[in-house]
Amino acid sequence: GQSLEQPSEVTAVEGAIVQINCTYQTSGFYGLSWYQQHDGGAPTFLSYNALDGLEETGRFSSFLSRSDSYGYLLLQELQMKDSASYFCAVRGGTDSWGKLQFGAGTQVVVTP
């Protein structure tokens, strides 16, 4: 089976940097993704790491260490609009084009 762990909530002020960690256990592994979901909205794709290292997309970066079964999402220059839930998700198992399994989500609260 698969399991993912991430913190339930993080609070930070505008302009700060937040790191959301995700550890996973899966029988097969093809990559780690991150999704953002605003309250009442649909999840939207942020980033994907299949190989070790850092991927940067604007203010958001994502990191993966396959040997440690660990990744993180880094949110820089926090803005109020970044207040949302962030989910890590693994594509694992035996099917490379298979399903995503999501973590429990981290609620990020940005304060003025």
Next chain:
Amino acid sequence: SAVISQKPSRDICQRGTSLTIQCQVDSQVTMMFWYRQQPGQSLTLIATANQGSEATYESGFVIDKFPISRPNLTFSTLTVSNMSPEDSSIYLCSARHRNQETQYFGPGTRLLVL
């Protein structure tokens, strides 16, 4: 990219009845999925909708309770059968192109069963 629409956006239903949720994607996609999400909780995969064949269900979900159709590459339906209050949740349709990592989600159907 893919834009996904769902109907209805919300509904209030009586226990024992059934509701069919429709999902339409604006482009042909390889993979379609149905998820369930309680407010403030994670997304739980119900099943993978397979075109022209029976859906692949996750542990804890069965076809009699959640029949799924996928007649073509852009459309799928999920029926929640013989509903009980425990079925109250948000149901999300999702789609992905083969060999692309981005998975797209519909706006969800908010279901309340009384």
